[in-house]
Amino acid sequence: MSTDNRFDYVVLGAGIAGLNVADQLHQRGKSVAVIDKNSPGGGASGAPLVLMNPATGRRAKMAWRAEEAVELGASILKKVQEKTSTPFYKKNGVLRPALTEKIGKDFSRAPKKYEWPSEEWIRWMGKGELEDRYPFLPDTFGGLLIPNGYTIDSKIFIEEFYKLLGKSGIQFFTDCDYSISKEQDGVFQINIEGVDSILTKQVIYAVGAGISDIDSWDFLPLENVKGQTLTLYFEKELKMQHSISSMGYFAFLPETPNKLVIGSTYEHGYTHLNTDVAAKEKLLEKLQNTLPGLLSSIEKTEQWCGVRVTTQDHKPIIGPHYAEKGISVITGLGSKGMIHSCLLAKLLVDHLEKGQPIDQTVSSERFFNR
Ligand SMILES: Cc1cc2nc3c(=O)[nH]c(=O)nc-3n(C[C@H](O)[C@H](O)[C@H](O)COP(=O)(O)OP(=O)(O)OC[C@H]3O[C@@H](n4cnc5c(N)ncnc54)[C@H](O)[C@@H]3O)c2cc1C
Numbered sequence: 001m002s003t004d005n006r007f008d009y010v011v012l013g014a015g016i017a018g019l020n021v022a023d024q025l026h027q028r029g030k031s032v033a034v035i036d037k038n039s040p041g042g043g044a045s046g047a048p049l050v051l052m053n054p055a056t057g058r059r060a061k062m063a064w065r066a067e068e069a070v071e072l073g074a075s076i077l078k079k080v081q082e083k084t085s086t087p088f089y090k091k092n093g094v095l096r097p098a099l100t101e102k103i104g105k106d107f108s109r110a111p112k113k114y115e116w117p118s119e120e121w122i123r124w125m126g127k128g129e130l131e132d133r134y135p136f137l138p139d140t141f142g143g144l145l146i147p148n149g150y151t152i153d154s155k156i157f158i159e160e161f162y163k164l165l166g167k168s169g170i171q172f173f174t175d176c177d178y179s180i181s182k183e184q185d186g187v188f189q190i191n192i193e194g195v196d197s198i199l200t201k202q203v204i205y206a207v208g209a210g211i212s213d214i215d216s217w218d219f220l221p222l223e224n225v226k227g228q229t230l231t232l233y234f235e236k237e238l239k240m241q242h243s244i245s246s247m248g249y250f251a252f253l254p255e256t257p258n259k260l261v262i263g264s265t266y267e268h269g270y271t272h273l274n275t276d277v278a279a280k281e282k283l284l285e286k287l288q289n290t291l292p293g294l295l296s297s298i299e300k301t302e303q304w305c306g307v308r309v310t311t312q313d314h315k316p317i318i319g320p321h322y323a324e325k326g327i328s329v330i331t332g333l334g335s336k337g338m339i340h341s342c343l344l345a346k347l348l349v350d351h352l353e354k355g356q357p358i359d360q361t362v363s364s365e366r367f368f369n370r
Contacts, residue, residue: 018206020345041158049251094149104141319364
């Protein structure tokens with residue numbers, strides 16, 4: 001625990017990455033403060049409904065270290081749900097219909113090609129079976145079912161995770177400005193608006209898209225990509241079970257059967273951080289292509305936008321700074337924050353606390369010679 005204003009670690013950012021890092025540190029008996037310029041979940045982690053989908057990309061490849069990542073991610077969901085009265089997630093599987101012949105061919109090969117562990121993870125269904133089981137789909141070329149897919153109300157999850165960590169003794173400073181200076185003895189002094197300064201030897205940057213404003217990390221090849229979602233409310237309950245991923249995602253929680261969230265657009269080089277009509281039209285077009293019967297029965301819509309951080313090799317980045325002692329980063333979670341954040345937080349804390357080497361696939365070291 002902390003003595004006065006000294007903490008073993010200060011985590012910057014209270015999105016899914018920062019909260020998982022704080023949790024991992026706390027579990028190992030470390031004193032932790034978390035600072036967020038905004039509210040927890042004020043960044044990309046506040047997307048309305050999100051998927052934890054281990055089958056990624058157009059070919060349904062298995063996500064990096066998917067087995068461990070899903071197990072850890074699910075254990076956090078369970079831990080938070082146990083303390084929360086509103087059900088906010090479900091392992092309801094993700095359906096991936098193939099809407100073109102090419103996608104159908106790729107999907108049918110995916111279970112073997114990407115060495116998926118078993119049918120508990122991925123199952124190919126031919127055109128006949130898919131259309132029999134899911135008559136609301138348009139003409140397909142078959143499809144995949146990913147039983148280990150989760151749908152999460154991320155807003156509730158982040159809010160409850162934050163409250164749980166606060167109760168466990170992690171100190172949060174939110175909606176505040178702050179400045180950091182480094183003393184000669186390697187201690188960081190962090191002056192937080194309206195509060196006494198706090199001291200630490202270890203600062204972890206988990207600031208999501210805020211990373212692009214921080215000079216120390218400008219050697220990392222990151223790109224901020226804006227995305228928008230559209231939440232649809234229907235008068236009647238939808239007769240769906242799984243969420244769907246097909247050129248965008250259609251997130252559905254059986255607990256809220258009148259609601260569907262369509263995500264998302266990919267906007268590189270965006271010029272504003274608001275929602276807009278062009279994105280809404282694109283998302284409705286995705287709806288029309290994948291669930292054509294629904295367009296006419298929408299009662300109400302809500303739009304949301306956020307910015308995710310992506311990397312050129314589509315792999316996240318964790319680890320130390322190449323030159324400055326005492327600072328580390330967790331970033332580049334792209335569109336897989338839900339699946340990877342807990343595993344990445346664990347690997348980063350294993351490195352900081354036990355000196356364990358970080359898997360090169362995700363280590364910040366891969367950019368040290370650039
Ligand atoms: C439209 C959209 C849909 C998505 N859908 C999915 C999905 O279905 N499944 C999935 O797994 N992922 C999805 N993602 C991606 C996922 O949201 C991100 O990977 C994840 O939220 C990133 O978490 P983070 O903690 O790194 O960043 P964030 O959630 O952005 O958190 C960063 C936090 O840091 C704070 N901050 C910023 N700058 C500073 C600073 N200088 N100091 C202190 N605090 C700071 C912010 O206020 C914020 O709270 C989606 C993203 C978008 C945009």
